[in-house]
Amino acid sequence: MFIDLIDIYQKLYSVYNIPDGWWPGDSNFEIMVGALLTQNTNWNNVEKSLHNLKNLLTPISLYDLPIEELEELIKPSGFYGVKAKYLKNLLEWFKKYDFSFDELNNKEKDELRNELLNIKGIGKETADSILLYAFNKLSFVIDSYTIRMFSRIGLNIKKDYDTYKIFFENKLPKNIILYKNYHGLIVEHSKKYCKKKPLCKNCFLKNLCLFGEKYVR
DNA sequence: CGCCAGGGCCATA
DNA sequence: TATGGCCATGGC
Numbered sequence: 001m002f003i004d005l006i007d008i009y010q011k012l013y014s015v016y017n018i019p020d021g022w023w024p025g026d027s028n029f030e031i032m033v034g035a036l037l038t039q040n041t042n043w044n045n046v047e048k049s050l051h052n053l054k055n056l057l058t059p060i061s062l063y064d065l066p067i068e069e070l071e072e073l074i075k076p077s078g079f080y081g082v083k084a085k086y087l088k089n090l091l092e093w094f095k096k097y098d099f100s101f102d103e104l105n106n107k108e109k110d111e112l113r114n115e116l117l118n119i120k121g122i123g124k125e126t127a128d129s130i131l132l133y134a135f136n137k138l139s140f141v142i143d144s145y146t147i148r149m150f151s152r153i154g155l156n157i158k159k160d161y162d163t164y165k166i167f168f169e170n171k172l173p174k175n176i177i178l179y180k181n182y183h184g185l186i187v188e189h190s191k192k193y194c195k196k197k198p199l200c201k202n203c204f205l206k207n208l209c210l211f212g213e214k215y216v217r
Numbered sequence: 218c219g220c221c222a223g224g225g226c227c228a229t230a
Numbered sequence: 231t232a233t234g235g236c237c238a239t240g241g242c
Contacts, residue, residue: 039224078239
């Protein structure tokens with residue numbers, strides 16, 4: 001089964017109206033915090049937490065905030081106990097670089113990624129989300145949606161983070177906006193049609209989707 | 218009421 | 231390497 005990633009991108013792009021860059025947020029720091037809070041969590045709940053933090057969305061404010069207060073403010077986005085610790089771990093790392101995105105941007109992409117992965121609470125998806133959307137590094141984000149959607153379309157590769165990441169990065173033009181938008185389009189499409197209980201009947205990609213044929217009627 | 222959400226860590230085998 | 235339990239709130 002041949003999968004044309006560009007063709008699928010263009011189809012998604014023509015259907016969904018997403019802003020260029022896709023990830024919502026008024027600052028790189030807010031994007032970084034949101035990337036952590038959204039771990040296995042509906043974005044609607046993340047927005048509630050970000051709203052609670054609205055006057056504290058600077059690295060220094062959050063660094064100085066007692067962890068008990070941080071827990072209270074991020075409760076709506078769930079797993080608040082571990083996520084508060086994870087955020088503190090991230091801030092402790094960020095402080096070593098004077099909370100400076102510019103300073104960290106001097107690092108090579110792979111080095112920056114490895115440093116993020118060494119923070120307890122930052123796994124591959126969160127690291128890649130921060131790299132791509134907060135640091136503007138060319139690092140494609142894979143999530144459960146990506147694997148579910150493309151395996152249903154017929155992409156016959158191992159359902160594994162690294163395998164998917166390499167596949168996408170090898171086949172796509174090295175373009176930051178394309179990376180940002182593509183992941184965003186996969187998320188938007190998956191939330192609407194390619195859910196665990198799929199809505200293939202109304203899905204405009206059902207012609208391409210082997211999985212969908214069984215659910216058309 | 219049950220299912221699911223823009224994961225990751227850890228213990229176990 | 232690969233599962234399974236755990237972390238938890240809120241929308242539907």
